[in-house]
Amino acid sequence: MNGAKLMKYAKFQQVFSEAMVALSAFSAQDFFPASPMSRWFDKLVGLEARYRRIFLELDAYFEMVLSQHMDPGRVKPETDDLVDVLINLWKGQALTKDPLKALIMDAFIGGTTTSSVTLLWAMSELIKNPAVMKKAQTEIRNMVADKQTLQVDNLSKLKYLKMVVKETLRLHPPAPLLVPRETMDHVKVLGYDIPPKTRIFVNVWAIGRDPVRWEKPEEFYPERFDDISIDFHGSHYELLPFGAGRRICPAIHMGATIVEFTLASLLHSFDWELPQGMTSQDVSMEGTGRQVYCRKTPLYLVPSCKKQTHFP
Incomplete structure (x- = not known):
């Protein structure tokens, strides 16, 4: 260039x-x-x-x-x-x-921004939870086996990776207040009168961390999705990173595929470590932003080529 x-x-x-x-x-x-x-x-x-x-x-x-x-x-x-x-x-x-x-x-x-922000939060959580990263890499590398590269068609078989993405979107929705809505008619919600043409913000960040809906909501634990059918396609109101209804994000399938495929490729091709002298406790999880909520500080990771062995 x-x-x-x-x-x-x-x-x-x-x-x-x-x-x-x-x-x-x-x-x-x-x-x-x-x-x-x-x-x-x-x-x-x-x-x-x-x-x-x-x-x-x-x-x-x-x-x-x-x-x-x-x-x-x-x-x-x-x-x-x-x-x-x-x-x-x-x-x-x-x-x-x-x-x-x-x-x-x-x-x-x-x-572009929402996908990159989600990938950064996913890698942040994985580097702080090495057992989760190891489990995700095991699934990906055993499935790809001797192939040199990951294919998009492989994503449907990566059950644990999809749970990692779900858990990332639960804890770190890139748009924590979604796109603002506007009421068309007078409605009553929990006893409150809301007139027409009122601007509405849906706090999906708070919904994803609601202790009434989620056990240990502040913990990054992808296995929570192992035995439940909750998904982010707008049918389950506990998890709404893309919204729901007629105003759901039109690129939901493309966005999910981009995040899953990029994350799977990074985990398949490289092993990841923190810079020398840093521990997982040193990784700040503080965020910033208004419409898009991203990391407040850069995430520094050291990649190395994966070992030429298969995981058991």
Whole structure:
């Protein structure tokens, strides 16, 4: 990657990070949409100007991506990528490029950050619980056996790995308050009257650590899912990292597959240790963030090639 591409990538990363912060920022218009003072307040604190600047920078980036993919002289890969598929669906439609840009933005913001955050929390819990990591590696390596690489088709056979991912999402949902909802009609919940057009936040972080629903809720224990059918596909309200109902995350299957396959590949190909002088007690599990809850401090691990032996 040359210097110009590196600068463009760094610039996009900066704008992308700013967009994530802006999306989770307090906006008076979100909470008081009917008040004429709301927009005045957002202008006064500079939020509206910040939104506009970030939007224009993201729009310019997505315009560049679309232009490159629509260039007749472009050397196309053997298979279409996501942008190619969206462009093919868009051609012939009486629509602007705006829907394409919106879908690309959703893929970037909703699909990349949450997956990477979940992987970091999973590796954090595994390095603090070496017996769990050993058990997961045993399952993966015995199943792959003499094959050099893991295949996506193998995931359906990795029962314990799936339990590790479930337990990670229970303790560390990447979006702890989900995407905000809005009531359509007047409802009564636990004796409280909630008027229509009220903004609702679902605290899935608290649900996943509820001692009424979970035994030893603060403990990372994947085996808890061994004898129960609870899953995260929206049917069980004890575990809702992707939401539920009509507004459930549309990329739930893709997101789960990416996390499971990447985590399985890391555990299959490498053995993992902490840097010299560190112990599992030194690994901080403190998080930070608003819309996406990630590790507050970086996670440093030392990989080494796996031993050329099979586990018993």
